[in-house]
Amino acid sequence: xxxxxxxxxxxxxxxxxxxxxxxxxxxxxxxxxxxxxxxxxxxxxxxxxxxxxxxxxxxxxxxxxxxxxxxxxxxxxxxxxxxxxxxxxxxxxxxxxxxxxxxxxxxxxxxxxxxxxxxxxxxxxxxxxxxxxxxxxxxxxxxxxxxxxxxxxxxxxxxxxxxxxxxxxxxxxxxxxxxxxxxxxxxxxxxxxxxxxxxxxxxxxxxxxxxxxxxxxxxxxxxxxxxxxxxxxxxxxxxxxxx
Amino acid sequence: xxxxxxxxxxxxxxxxxxxxxxxxxxxxxxxxxxxxxxxxxxxxxxxxxxxxxxxxxxxxxxxxxxxxxxxxxxxxxxxxxxxxxxxxxxxxxxxxxxxxxxxxxxxxxxxxxxxxxxxxxxxxxxxxxxxxxxxxxxxxxxxxxxxxxxxxxxxxxxxxxxxxxxxxxxxxxxxxxxxxxxxxxxxxxxxxxxxxxxxxxxxxxxxxxxxxxxxxxxxxxxxxxxxxxxxxxxxxxxxxxxxxxxxxxxxx
Numbered sequence: 319x320x321x322x323x324x325x326x327x328x329x330x331x332x333x334x335x336x337x338x339x340x341x342x343x344x345x346x347x348x349x350x351x352x353x354x355x356x357x358x359x360x361x362x363x364x365x366x367x368x369x370x371x372x373x374x375x376x377x378x379x380x381x382x383x384x385x386x387x388x389x390x391x392x393x394x395x396x397x398x399x400x401x402x403x404x405x406x407x408x409x410x411x412x413x414x415x416x417x418x419x420x421x422x423x424x425x426x427x428x429x430x431x432x433x434x435x436x437x438x439x440x441x442x443x444x445x446x447x448x449x450x451x452x453x454x455x456x457x458x459x460x461x462x463x464x465x466x467x468x469x470x471x472x473x474x475x476x477x478x479x480x481x482x483x484x485x486x487x488x489x490x491x492x493x494x495x496x497x498x499x500x501x502x503x504x505x506x507x508x509x510x511x512x513x514x515x516x517x518x519x520x521x522x523x524x525x526x527x528x529x530x531x532x533x534x535x536x537x538x539x540x541x542x543x544x545x546x547x548x549x550x551x552x553x554x555x556x557x558x559x560x561x
Numbered sequence: 562x563x564x565x566x567x568x569x570x571x572x573x574x575x576x577x578x579x580x581x582x583x584x585x586x587x588x589x590x591x592x593x594x595x596x597x598x599x600x601x602x603x604x605x606x607x608x609x610x611x612x613x614x615x616x617x618x619x620x621x622x623x624x625x626x627x628x629x630x631x632x633x634x635x636x637x638x639x640x641x642x643x644x645x646x647x648x649x650x651x652x653x654x655x656x657x658x659x660x661x662x663x664x665x666x667x668x669x670x671x672x673x674x675x676x677x678x679x680x681x682x683x684x685x686x687x688x689x690x691x692x693x694x695x696x697x698x699x700x701x702x703x704x705x706x707x708x709x710x711x712x713x714x715x716x717x718x719x720x721x722x723x724x725x726x727x728x729x730x731x732x733x734x735x736x737x738x739x740x741x742x743x744x745x746x747x748x749x750x751x752x753x754x755x756x757x758x759x760x761x762x763x764x765x766x767x768x769x770x771x772x773x774x775x776x777x778x779x780x781x782x783x784x785x786x787x788x789x790x791x792x793x794x795x796x797x798x799x800x801x802x803x804x805x806x807x808x809x810x811x812x813x
Contacts, residue, residue, distance in 0.1 A: 332754045417725070448695055448725045477723050477746050478664075478695040481577050499724075499748065501780030503773040504579065528750045530790030537783060 320535075321553035322352035323496060323523035324386075324413075324443055324472055328371055330358030335527035337375045337383070343531050344382070349524075350553070355386035355413040355443065362418040365389045365400050373407035384560065386413035386443060391427040392420065401434050410560060411435075413472075415445040416452040423456040432464050441559045445472040446479065453479050454486035461490035468559045470494045470521060480505050488514045494559070497551065498525035498534055502541035510543060517547035521556045563806035564592070564600040566690070566719055566745040566767020567781070569622050571605040573614075580605070583776040585625040591770065591778045592629065595785045599629050599810070601690070603660040605771060607635040611666055613646055620654040631810055633658035633690055637666065638674040647678050651685035657813040658688035660719075663698035670698065670707040679707070683714040688813050690743070691716065693730060694723025701726055705733040708740045715809060716740050717765065721747035721755060734759050741809065743767045744801070749791050756797045762808070766801045 322344070327335055334357050344352055354375060355361070360368020365388050372385040387404035389397035391414070401412065412435040414428055421427040423444070435442050444460075446452050454475040461469045469492060474483045476499040487493055487509065497520060500506050510517040522538050524531040538551055570582040583591075592600060602623050607615035616634040623630035634650040636643040636659070650656045659682050663670055670691070682689055689711075691704050701722050708716040716737075721744045722730025731754070734742045742759060744752045745767035756764055766788070770781035788798065 333750050448723065450696065473724070477720075499746075501773070501783070503775045503779045507774055508579070528748050530749050530787050533749075533783060533787040533790055536786075537780075540779065540783070 319351075319549075319553040319557060320349045320522070321556045322349050322526075323470060323521045323556050324498070325352055325354055325524060325526040326357045326361075327354045327375060328357035328360055328368060330527070333527050340526065341379075341382070343526065347532060347535050349535070351382050351384060353384045353386060353411060353443075353556075356388045358418060361388045361413070361415050362390070365393075365397075366403075369400065369404040369407070369409065373404060373409055376408055384411070385409045386411045388413050389431060390419045391431055394430065398430050398434050401431060405438055411440045411443065413443040413445075417445065417447070417449040422451045423460045428460075432467060436464060436467050441468040441470060443470045443472050446475050447473055448475075448478055454482040455489070458486035458489040458493055461493045465492055468492055468494060470496055472496050472523070473498055473525065474500055474505065476500065484508055484512060484515060487519055488512070493519075494555065495520045496523050496525075497521065497538060498523045498529060500537075502537050506541060510547065517543055518550050518555055520551050522552050562597050562802040563810065564597045564768050564770065565717070565743045565765040565806050566603070566769050567600045568603050568605040568769070568771030569619055570771065572618060574606045574609045576609055578605075578772050579774060580772045581774055581776045585622050585630075587776050588771075589626055589629060591776075591781070594777075595768075595782050597785070599631065599806075600770075601633055601658070601767070601810070602630050602771075603633050603690070604635055607660070608662050608665050611635040611637045613649070616646070616650055616654060616656070620656060624655070627655075631657040631813070633660040633688070635660045635662075635666075636678065638668050638672060638678055643674070644677050644681060647681040651681070651687055656687075657810065658682070658690055660690050662692040663703075664692065664695055668698065670703045675707060676710065679711040679714050683711055686813055688809060689714055689716045690719050692720060693718040694720045694726050694746075701730040701733040705737045705740050708737050712739055714739060718742045719767070720745050721751065724748055724751075727751040727755065731755050731759055734763050741765060741805075745769050749787065753791050753793060756793050756801065761797070761800055762805055764797075764801045765806050765809070
């Protein structure tokens, strides 16, 4: 079972991804399921349009596509209402992006959305990287405030904040690393060999459309780790989080 | 093909980057396996401790294959001996360029101490390559400001702005005549856009090889293979991998 933990569907800056292209790529690479988030335009602005698109695509996919919901935290109560509407349409996880949506991880704006995710049993994807309000360690502190929620550290701080990713994972046991962009022979091996982290806290994603999906998958299949660990990275852990 | 961004092993430094040690013949073996004809080689120890010793060891490494390896040394810009060390890099040591890593080495590109150093590099016909893509001291526009102060000096953004500043890197490369951009750790969708919109002669490619836990530099080999999936034209690929780096290096 291979599950892609994060792709974005729909328009964004410098390209987008359609459902047909995604499914063709999944078929070609042997990816069984993919979690689909609305694209940049919908994440930043048209939350409703994006949620409608991903939930409709998931509903037509026979269970192959699993939709994230998005809502800009600045909309406060309306954001939670939008998540509830998306849940009614089949959304099964929350995706937030501090850079696109303009909030700090620890400023409180996102907390009502996290309360909703907790009530719904949803995992939460947070895009991280080098923007100062999207780096890994504040995410770890946020995760510690919500210990029963599972957080995926999208992009694991790529690239210069890979240095903070392992300390963040050690700080918050409910935080999971994302494999996109991360070499197995530097970053991922550090996670796997750390007794406080381990391969069971690492989930595979292609982060399409920003990447070459075949290269993202090849890095995991090339990684010399035990088969059980690889199965966990490629989908086992995420399947458990979704259940 | 020319790889414009690689590293020696760290011989004297233990850092979070880790990395396997390897000899120069192993490194050339990696290059052969990836069909890399020539590589720009940067010091690894010098990222953390930019000393003359680091430059000596880099020079010894590249001297084994001068037709295939071009070394770029480094200095601490505020060190009173930095200008003399820069002269030694291009004279006695035969290096081809200067590598700076402002956030690791702890200085701003606006510091006047850099100016006499840059004039030495420019006078020697050398190239300046800087880490970029990361605040607070390595944003593309900060590096472009240095390039504007030294218009004769070719300045290379070593990582094309990485994930969050690649649009700024592209814009700076468009507006700054002597600024070049090396796609290295830059995500594929950004690489595709940069190649479509940057001045065609200004885009380079690097793997960042040398930092792997494996002497075979697996991630670097994967980065070369990944180019096949970028969706770029054969002409763009040839310019990035062959023509542009050769033009810069052969003039150095």
